[in-house]
Amino acid sequence: MDFSLSDEQAMLKDSVMRFVGDRHGFDKARAHATAADGFSRDDWARFAELGWLMLMIPEAQGGIGGRLEDAAILMEGFGRGLVAAPYASTAVVAAGLLARAGGADDLLADIAGGEALVALATEEARSRYDLLHVETEARVADGGFVLRGAKIVVPDGASADRFIVSARLSKTIALFLLAADAPGLEIRRYRTIDGRRACDLAFADAPARLLMHDAAETLSRAVDEASLLLAAEAVGGMQAAIELTADYLKTRQQFGRTLSKFQVLTHRVADMFVKLENARSMLLRGLAAAGGGSAEARAAAVSATMVTIIQAGEFVCGQAIQLHGGIGMADENAVGHYYKRLRAIARTYGDLDFHRQRHLRLTVGDRSAA
Amino acid sequence: MDLSFSPADEAFRHEIREALRGLVPPDMARRTRQGFHPTKADLKLWNRILNDHGWAAAHWPREHGGSGWTPLQVHIFEEECAAADAPFPSYFGLRLVGPLLYTFGSEAQQCRYIPDILTGDTFWCQGFSEPSSGSDLASVRTTAVRDGDTYVVNGQKLWTTEAHYADRMFCLVRTDPDLPPQKGGLSMLMFPMTTPGITVRPVITIDGGHSVNEIFFENVRVPAEELLGAEGQGWDHAKFLLANERITNAHVPRAKRDLALLKEMAAREAAEQGGGLDLDEVDRRIAQLQIDLDGLEWSVLREVIGGSGNPAIASGLKIIASELQQRMTELAVDIVGVRGRIAYDEADLDRNDLPGNPPDYVPGLAARQLFLRATTIYAGSNEIQRGIIAKQQFGL
Numbered sequence: 001m002d003f004s005l006s007d008e009q010a011m012l013k014d015s016v017m018r019f020v021g022d023r024h025g026f027d028k029a030r031a032h033a034t035a036a037d038g039f040s041r042d043d044w045a046r047f048a049e050l051g052w053l054m055l056m057i058p059e060a061q062g063g064i065g066g067r068l069e070d071a072a073i074l075m076e077g078f079g080r081g082l083v084a085a086p087y088a089s090t091a092v093v094a095a096g097l098l099a100r101a102g103g104a105d106d107l108l109a110d111i112a113g114g115e116a117l118v119a120l121a122t123e124e125a126r127s128r129y130d131l132l133h134v135e136t137e138a139r140v141a142d143g144g145f146v147l148r149g150a151k152i153v154v155p156d157g158a159s160a161d162r163f164i165v166s167a168r169l170s171k172t173i174a175l176f177l178l179a180a181d182a183p184g185l186e187i188r189r190y191r192t193i194d195g196r197r198a199c200d201l202a203f204a205d206a207p208a209r210l211l212m213h214d215a216a217e218t219l220s221r222a223v224d225e226a227s228l229l230l231a232a233e234a235v236g237g238m239q240a241a242i243e244l245t246a247d248y249l250k251t252r253q254q255f256g257r258t259l260s261k262f263q264v265l266t267h268r269v270a271d272m273f274v275k276l277e278n279a280r281s282m283l284l285r286g287l288a289a290a291g292g293g294s295a296e297a298r299a300a301a302v303s304a305t306m307v308t309i310i311q312a313g314e315f316v317c318g319q320a321i322q323l324h325g326g327i328g329m330a331d332e333n334a335v336g337h338y339y340k341r342l343r344a345i346a347r348t349y350g351d352l353d354f355h356r357q358r359h360l361r362l363t364v365g366d367r368s369a370a
Numbered sequence: 371m372d373l374s375f376s377p378a379d380e381a382f383r384h385e386i387r388e389a390l391r392g393l394v395p396p397d398m399a400r401r402t403r404q405g406f407h408p409t410k411a412d413l414k415l416w417n418r419i420l421n422d423h424g425w426a427a428a429h430w431p432r433e434h435g436g437s438g439w440t441p442l443q444v445h446i447f448e449e450e451c452a453a454a455d456a457p458f459p460s461y462f463g464l465r466l467v468g469p470l471l472y473t474f475g476s477e478a479q480q481c482r483y484i485p486d487i488l489t490g491d492t493f494w495c496q497g498f499s500e501p502s503s504g505s506d507l508a509s510v511r512t513t514a515v516r517d518g519d520t521y522v523v524n525g526q527k528l529w530t531t532e533a534h535y536a537d538r539m540f541c542l543v544r545t546d547p548d549l550p551p552q553k554g555g556l557s558m559l560m561f562p563m564t565t566p567g568i569t570v571r572p573v574i575t576i577d578g579g580h581s582v583n584e585i586f587f588e589n590v591r592v593p594a595e596e597l598l599g600a601e602g603q604g605w606d607h608a609k610f611l612l613a614n615e616r617i618t619n620a621h622v623p624r625a626k627r628d629l630a631l632l633k634e635m636a637a638r639e640a641a642e643q644g645g646g647l648d649l650d651e652v653d654r655r656i657a658q659l660q661i662d663l664d665g666l667e668w669s670v671l672r673e674v675i676g677g678s679g680n681p682a683i684a685s686g687l688k689i690i691a692s693e694l695q696q697r698m699t700e701l702a703v704d705i706v707g708v709r710g711r712i713a714y715d716e717a718d719l720d721r722n723d724l725p726g727n728p729p730d731y732v733p734g735l736a737a738r739q740l741f742l743r744a745t746t747i748y749a750g751s752n753e754i755q756r757g758i759i760a761k762q763q764f765g766l
């Protein structure tokens with residue numbers, strides 16, 4: 001075991017920290033949140049220049065062939081800077097699925113160049129994070145496939161120009177690709193609590209290209225990887241919220257002294273730190289499990305990571321607001337934005353209850369069946 | 371000791387429930403259930419309806435326009451109002467400045483202000499906190515300098531709830547820069563928000579809503595007759611209010627209504643939104659909330675009926691109630707799953723194509739959960755309340 005960063009990883013970390021530090025302060029994040037896409041297209045072009053958008057594309061398909069740990073380094077930086085760009089969804093999850101499916105090298109090249117945004121749509125009105133609960137149906141028509149059904153709250157969906165969609169094809173779950181302007185596809189775009197943009201999709205016999213059939217396990221893996229990236233983002237966000245809070249305690253005065261003189265507040269910051277570091281360990285544990293081993297072991301480990309992250313996020317960012325007092329409640333202060341992002345992460349690919357249940361199922365099993 | 375509700379209390383509840391039937395306009399009831407900040411129009415209308423029945427200030431003594439009910443009857447009344455999805459009436463006139471006026475105000479001030487508070491024709495706001503004076507309220511810097519028979523006010527207030535709805539403010543000002551507040555440095559002034567020199571700017575909170583404001587005073591001239599009580603009594607007035615606030619802020623009636631809605635919501639979500647919701651887990655959390663709310667309710671009843679007047683008890687109620695409100699809305703958002711991520715726009719609620727195609731209980735929940743982070747901060751933060759308990763109860 002070696003927890004230190006490789007030279008390449010150290011460089012990656014350095015460059016994302018520099019990007020966030022120099023070019024992406026809280027003012028920028030706020031401005032992006034009010035822009036139409038909810039993120040900066042200029043930043044996206046810069047990501048392409050920096051090679052970040054090809055990081056996770058396999059070498060054989062023209063990319064760098066990075067590992068999930070590498071993407072996690074970027075995501076931690078994005079979390080710190082409240083960067084809302086659709087990195088995880090397009091450059092990791094969609095790129096990963098397209099690479100595995102094969103036959104999409106042109107689209108991968110477009111992703112690498114920053115020209116294509118692709119979102120994964122799995123959640124449905126009644127699915128409650130269960131990837132196997134798919135009511136959207138695909139059927140053969142005119143020698144191709146058409147989709148019928150609906151998806152809701154697609155992460156980063158509002159700006160995507162293509163969607164990867166899970167749908168039922170006879171008895172299995174398959175993945176399809178279609179463009180945002182496909183006939184029979186209706187898109188409803190809107191904001192989420194973290195100021196980002198999601199969308200609902202309604203398919204009325206929308207023609208789509210089959211990417212992969214019998215895709216349940218591939219999909220499950222992709223979404224677990226997405227969860228880990230959000231976990232990395234959460235770690236970056238928590239770290240920033242704690243630093244802001246500690247700085248605030250050193251400067252804010254009440255009762256003729258700085259808040260840092262009140263031990264109840266400094267101990268709270270200490271607790272926040274302890275939870276953050278525990279969450280960071282669980283992020284690494286999750287990343288380790290995603291790198292090898294059985295599908296069950298991976299899923300259980302990812303759920304354990306997410307349970308820890310979600311609990312830590314609520315405490316750390318909630319208390320960051322609390323220790324700021326009224327100003328923590330103001331939209332113009334950064335801490336509330338970290339809180340909202342953490343709460344959004346905590347209900348994107350599964351919430352606390354979902355991950356606890358999944359962990360229980362995978363580690364204890366079904367007692368009634370025994 | 372008699373620990374039961376008497377038949378007369380039950381009869382009273384029945385009578386109120388009957389009288390309230392149909393009184394809350396359906397669209398107002400729906401907005402209340404959705405949990406966004408109440409609109410000014412709703413607050414005004416509901417105030418007027420209550421006043422038509424003589425109920426606007428049910429909790430006040432009869433001689434000042436109250437109902438003359440017992441504290442238990444008032445509690446029952448408020449519970450029934452909440453159950454009927456009525457909004458909680460505007461706080462600042464009926465809960466804060468009204469009692470201040472009938473306790474400390476001159477005859478002339480009472481005549482001038484109280485009737486319009488009862489009808490809801492005048493809305494008030496509370497100008498206490500400032501950018502550098504929050505928990506440490508005694509340090510307020512906004513000054514009022516006597517000039518003949520007026521005061522000239524300069525300074526800034528922050529977090530003033532409903533200042534954009536309000537016609538008048540009661541404002542804590544420094545009238546003597548040399549005296550500490552406890553020794554007479556602060557005073558309470560009342561003035562119209564339209565007085566020249568007042569600027570109100572919205573402060574948007576993390577829920578995206580506008581309920582608080584930032585206020586600037588530039589040479590605002592206030593007639594000296596608008597002083598409450600005598601110059602230098604401001605700190606006593608502030609302490610009187612903060613003590614009142616801790617108990618009203620328990621919001622038990624509203625919490626009971628919220629919990630009832632939570633139970634309905636859980637059942638509907640499980641039935642209509644598929645089997646993924648772990649109803650057992652939700653039920654366990656609801657049971658815990660119910661038990662905690664029962665404890666809070668009995669503590670409030672003990673206090674409003676028994677009246678220990680112990681500030682440590684009142685502070686404890688504020689801590690429990692604020693945390694309970696937060697936990698209830700956290701559960702509500704958890705119940706609705708991925709839709710808890712959607713930022714519903716209050717202006718869109720009448721559309722029939724809302725994002726995520728949600729059941730009617732969904733919009734408003736996420737915003738309310740975010741806003742309720744403030745309950746542990748305002749009305750004396752929970753850290754401050756713990757300090758009060760340690761000091762008042764144990765001399766620590």
Ligand SMILES: Cc1cc2nc3c(=O)[nH]c(=O)nc-3n(C[C@H](O)[C@H](O)[C@H](O)COP(=O)(O)OP(=O)(O)OC[C@H]3O[C@@H](n4cnc5c(N)ncnc54)[C@H](O)[C@@H]3O)c2cc1C
Nearest residue numbers: 322323324325326498499504505529530531744748751753
């Ligand atoms: C939504 C909202 C509505 C409000 N409405 C009104 C209103 O209508 N009118 C009005 O006048 N005010 C209003 N307030 C202001 C509110 O009363 C203050 O925010 C509150 O008193 C805290 O003050 P502060 O924000 O300056 O925080 P600070 O006092 O700076 O506190 C920051 C942190 O330090 C802690 N702290 C401070 N002192 C101590 C201590 N001695 N020991 C331990 N911990 C300490 C606090 O608990 C908090 O965690 C409102 C605030 C909010 C958020």
